[in-house]
Amino acid sequence: MTTTDTSSVITVSGVQRRYGTGSSAFTAVRGVDLTVRRGELFALLGTNGAGKTSLLEVVEGIAPASAGTVRVLGEDPYRDRHLVRPRTGIMLQEAGFPADLTTEETARMWHGTLGSPMPVAAALDLVDLGHRAGVQVKSLSGGERRRLDLALAVMGRPEILFLDEPTTGLDPQSRRAAWELVRNLLEAGTTVVLTTHYLEEAEELADRLAIMHRGEIVRTGTVAEIVADEPARIRYRTTAGDLADPRTLHGLPALLTAGRSRTGLVEIESLDLQVTLAALLERANTAGEALTNLEASHASLERAFLAVANEGEAAAAEALAPANA
Numbered sequence: 001m002t003t004t005d006t007s008s009v010i011t012v013s014g015v016q017r018r019y020g021t022g023s024s025a026f027t028a029v030r031g032v033d034l035t036v037r038r039g040e041l042f043a044l045l046g047t048n049g050a051g052k053t054s055l056l057e058v059v060e061g062i063a064p065a066s067a068g069t070v071r072v073l074g075e076d077p078y079r080d081r082h083l084v085r086p087r088t089g090i091m092l093q094e095a096g097f098p099a100d101l102t103t104e105e106t107a108r109m110w111h112g113t114l115g116s117p118m119p120v121a122a123a124l125d126l127v128d129l130g131h132r133a134g135v136q137v138k139s140l141s142g143g144e145r146r147r148l149d150l151a152l153a154v155m156g157r158p159e160i161l162f163l164d165e166p167t168t169g170l171d172p173q174s175r176r177a178a179w180e181l182v183r184n185l186l187e188a189g190t191t192v193v194l195t196t197h198y199l200e201e202a203e204e205l206a207d208r209l210a211i212m213h214r215g216e217i218v219r220t221g222t223v224a225e226i227v228a229d230e231p232a233r234i235r236y237r238t239t240a241g242d243l244a245d246p247r248t249l250h251g252l253p254a255l256l257t258a259g260r261s262r263t264g265l266v267e268i269e270s271l272d273l274q275v276t277l278a279a280l281l282e283r284a285n286t287a288g289e290a291l292t293n294l295e296a297s298h299a300s301l302e303r304a305f306l307a308v309a310n311e312g313e314a315a316a317a318e319a320l321a322p323a324n325a
């Protein structure tokens with residue numbers, strides 16, 4: 001072990017990943033720093049093409065970094081793959097099993113490559129595939145194949161488990177069963193690194209997370225920390241009176257923005273939901289105005305995520321503006 005911080009099992013510093021060379025070169029990961037602590041679930045979120053898989057492959061030791069350093073359990077996961085790989089479990093987006101083998105044969109073949117694996121039947125039972133043991137992999141449904149991937153990733157009792165979009169294609173019940181399995185692994189001390197497009201999944205499971213956009217990490221922290229930077233929202237309709245006109249709302253305390261859609265839905269962004277909502281309701285009561293379809297919500301991870309994507313679009317539009325002018 002070369003690491004001095006025993007609570008960190010993964011450290012990533014200044015990592016870049018470039019594809020191609022010369023004029024066709026493309027930098028998919030642009031100087032990422034992150035730390036994953038022992039026993040936590042760290043989720044990596046991001047827009048399509050943000051660079052999550054490109055970064056994860058470097059951390060998993062499947063590909064070298066073009067620049068920067070990665071340490072997993074104190075070792076370089078690419079150069080010292082033989083040391084790191086037996087201590088990790090990896091569930092890729094595409095596993096690529098031999099299609100003619102049965103579920104059990106596939107699991108047995110994988111079992112033979114591992115140091116101290118759990119029994120094959122136990123691994124298949126963990127993902128509720130015991131009853132599909134004799135079925136050829138090519139006959140499994142997409143969701144069943146994902147579950148087989150998961151069984152193989154956990155079979156070696158890894159210290160660190162990498163899950164790249166593990167629940168894509170799973171029905172809601174299987175997704176919840178996969179979450180339960182992940183929670184049990186966390187309780188047993190496993191560290192988990194997860195990429196997902198399901199924000200609910202990250203909200204359910206993640207101790208900390210990072211949001212990537214165009215090769216960079218643009219937000220990082222707990223769900224509460226990331227969401228704290230986003231405003232709360234109040235929406236309502238009203239037929240008459242000054243509360244239908246956003247210009248009259250600007251005196252409300254902690255108000256950030258107010259607007260009205262074409263269909264008459266008034267939307268307010270607030271820095272303090274309780275304070276703004278109390279003042280709004282007081283004004284409505286005093287004026288005898290009814291607010292219908294009233295909705296008030298704190299910021300969600302989804303809104304923080306969309307804000308990241310929108311910031312990216314705004315920056316891209318700005319970059320294009322002089323050329324279009």
Ligand SMILES: Nc1ncnc2c1ncn2[C@@H]1O[C@H](COP(=O)(O)OP(=O)(O)OP(=O)(O)O)[C@@H](O)[C@H]1O
Nearest residue numbers: 019020026028046047048049050051052053054055
């Ligand atoms: N082998 C490759 N050669 C060239 N470009 C690549 C290669 N693999 C990925 N890319 C590009 O790198 C960028 C990041 O891709 P990556 O698959 O890491 O993103 P992602 O965040 O995992 O995306 P998604 O959420 O859509 O799975 C994309 O623009 C992609 O087109």
